[in-house]
Amino acid sequence: MQRNSLKALLMGCAICCGSIATAQAESISVWSRQTDESISVLKALTDAFTAESGITVETFNTGIDFEQRLARAAAGRTLPDIVLNDTTAMGQMRQMGILETIDASKIDGSQDVSASAWDGAKANDGKIYSVPISAQSFAMFIRKDWREKLGLPQPKTWEDVRKLAEAFTNKDPDGNGKADTFGMAIPGSTTRGYASWFMSSFIWQAGGDYVKQEGDGFVPTLNTKEVAEALTYMRGMICDKLAQPGAINATTGDTLPTFRSGQTGIFVSGPYHIPQLDAEPGKDVVEVVMMPAGPGGVASLAEGTSAYLLKSVKNVEAANKFLAFLISPKGQEIAMAQGSGKTPIVRLPVNNKVDVNKVRNDPRWMVFKETFDKYGHYMPAVPNWTAIRTVTGEGFNRILAQCDADVAKELEALNKQVAIELSGQDALSASQQ
Structure with missing residues (x-):
C-alpha cells in the first residue's frame, strides 16, 4: 500500500513537474525597431498578451542600429523568434535568409486584416513573409x-x-x-x-x-x-x-x-x-x-510596421498566438496608445473591425486615414x-x-x-x- 502510494506520488510529481516545464517553455522573444518613446506601448502590449495567454515575452528594442544588430545576431545564431520592423525591411531580411514564410490560415483573425495591408506583406515571389500590424501615410x-x-x-x-x-x-x-x-x-x-x-x-x-x-x-x-x-x-x-x-x-x-x-x-x-x-x-x-x-x-x-516570424523560432504555436494578438482588435487598440501621450506602434489599424475615428476621436487622424485610402503608394x-x-x-x-x-x-x-x-x-x- 505504501509502495503504491509512493508510486502515485512520484507519478503525480512527474506530471506536475512536466506541467511546470511546459509552462516555463511557453515563452517567446521579440525584437522591435522602436524608439524609447514607444517602448512603454510595447510593454503594455506584451503584458496584456501574457495576461491573456500565459505566454511570457522577452523584448529588446532599439531605433538606431537595428539592422546591424540583426546581422550580428544571425551570424552568432542568437536571433529572436519574432521581429517587429518596417514593412520595407522585408527584402533585406529575406536576403539575410532569416525569414520564415507566413501561413495566414494558422493565425486567428487574419481574415479581418485589410487586403491592402496583406498586399504589402507579399514579396515579389508572391509569398507572404510577414504579418502587417500597422499602416500609415504622411x-x-x-x-x-x-x-x-x-x-x-x-x-x-x-x-x-x-x-x-x-x-x-x-x-x-x-x-x-x-x-x-x-x-x-x-x-x-x-x-x-x-x-x-x-x-x-x-x-x-x-x-x-x-x-x-x-x-x-x-x-x-x-x-x-x-x-x-x-x-x-x-x-x-x-x-x-x-x-x-x-x-x-x-x-x-x-x-x-x-x-x-x-x-x-x-x-x-x-x-x-x-x-x-x-x-x-x-x-x-x-x-x-x-x-x-x-x-x-x-x-x-504608404508605409507600415510588420511582424516577422524568423527561422530561429522555437515555439511556432506560441509565436502564432502572439501574431494573432497583434492583429486582434484588443491588440490593435492597445498598440494605438490612445490617450497615453506616447508614440503609438499601430498608427492606422490594419484590422477592419477597428474604427480609427472612434478610437482616436481626433479629426487629424482622419487626414492620414483618407490619404492612405485614396492616395497611398507603397514602395515597389x-x-x-x-x-x-x-x-x-x-x-x-x-x-x-x-x-x-x-x-x-x-x-x-x-x-x-x-x-x-x-x-x-x-x-x-x-x-x-
Missing part, C-alpha cells in the same frame, strides 16, 4: 499660428507650399524681430536613405516613379521629366534657403526638433508624431494638412527595396546638395545604378538586359 504638420498671422491659406498645391515656405522664412512669423525661422524641415541625409524616403511622395506627386514592372522584372524610371521636376522643386527649397540649415545632412531625428522648437514651420511626417507635437509646440498652434497636389496630383508614401515590391533606397538616397542627396547640377544628367546616371542593383537582385526586366 501629411504636413504646419504652424497654424504662423500661417494665420501672415494671412495665408492652407496649402493645396506645390505652389502654395512654396509661398508658405517663403513667408515663414522671410516674414518673421514668430514676431521676435529676428531672421531665425525657415519654411520646411527637410531630411536630406544619405543615412538609411532618408533623402529617397522623403522625396518619394513628391516624386509620385509629380507623376513619376522609381521603377515600373515589366514582364518578369522591373525597369528603372528615374530618368524622366517628372522625377527631374520633383528633385528640382525640392532642391529649390534648399538652395533658396527655405529649409533649415544643414538640411542636406539631416535625418528625421534632426528635423523633428527644428519644428518643435519653432525653427521651421512645415514638417512632413506620419501620425506617430502627433503626441509629441501636441506637447511641443502645442496642439493649439499646429495643424495637419493633406499632402499637396503636384503636377501629377495628390500622393503620399522589388526583392530588396532597402538596397535601392540606399542607392537613390545617395543620388538624391548629391542632386539636392549641388545647386548648379544638371538634374536630368544626374538622374540618367542614377537610373543606370538602379538598373545594376536590380540586376544584382535578379529583378531587372529581360528587356533591359
Whole structure:
C-alpha cells in the first residue's frame, strides 16, 4: 500500500513537474525597431498578451542600429523568434535568409486584416513573409499660428507650399524681430536613405516613379521629366534657403526638433508624431494638412510596421498566438496608445473591425486615414527595396546638395545604378538586359 502510494506520488510529481516545464517553455522573444518613446506601448502590449495567454515575452528594442544588430545576431545564431520592423525591411531580411514564410490560415483573425495591408506583406515571389500590424501615410504638420498671422491659406498645391515656405522664412512669423525661422524641415541625409524616403511622395506627386514592372522584372524610371521636376522643386527649397540649415545632412531625428522648437514651420511626417507635437509646440498652434497636389496630383508614401516570424523560432504555436494578438482588435487598440501621450506602434489599424475615428476621436487622424485610402503608394515590391533606397538616397542627396547640377544628367546616371542593383537582385526586366 505504501509502495503504491509512493508510486502515485512520484507519478503525480512527474506530471506536475512536466506541467511546470511546459509552462516555463511557453515563452517567446521579440525584437522591435522602436524608439524609447514607444517602448512603454510595447510593454503594455506584451503584458496584456501574457495576461491573456500565459505566454511570457522577452523584448529588446532599439531605433538606431537595428539592422546591424540583426546581422550580428544571425551570424552568432542568437536571433529572436519574432521581429517587429518596417514593412520595407522585408527584402533585406529575406536576403539575410532569416525569414520564415507566413501561413495566414494558422493565425486567428487574419481574415479581418485589410487586403491592402496583406498586399504589402507579399514579396515579389508572391509569398507572404510577414504579418502587417500597422499602416500609415504622411501629411504636413504646419504652424497654424504662423500661417494665420501672415494671412495665408492652407496649402493645396506645390505652389502654395512654396509661398508658405517663403513667408515663414522671410516674414518673421514668430514676431521676435529676428531672421531665425525657415519654411520646411527637410531630411536630406544619405543615412538609411532618408533623402529617397522623403522625396518619394513628391516624386509620385509629380507623376513619376522609381521603377515600373515589366514582364518578369522591373525597369528603372528615374530618368524622366517628372522625377527631374520633383528633385528640382525640392532642391529649390534648399538652395533658396527655405529649409533649415544643414538640411542636406539631416535625418528625421534632426528635423523633428527644428519644428518643435519653432525653427521651421512645415514638417512632413506620419501620425506617430502627433503626441509629441501636441506637447511641443502645442496642439493649439499646429495643424495637419493633406499632402499637396503636384503636377501629377495628390500622393503620399504608404508605409507600415510588420511582424516577422524568423527561422530561429522555437515555439511556432506560441509565436502564432502572439501574431494573432497583434492583429486582434484588443491588440490593435492597445498598440494605438490612445490617450497615453506616447508614440503609438499601430498608427492606422490594419484590422477592419477597428474604427480609427472612434478610437482616436481626433479629426487629424482622419487626414492620414483618407490619404492612405485614396492616395497611398507603397514602395515597389522589388526583392530588396532597402538596397535601392540606399542607392537613390545617395543620388538624391548629391542632386539636392549641388545647386548648379544638371538634374536630368544626374538622374540618367542614377537610373543606370538602379538598373545594376536590380540586376544584382535578379529583378531587372529581360528587356533591359
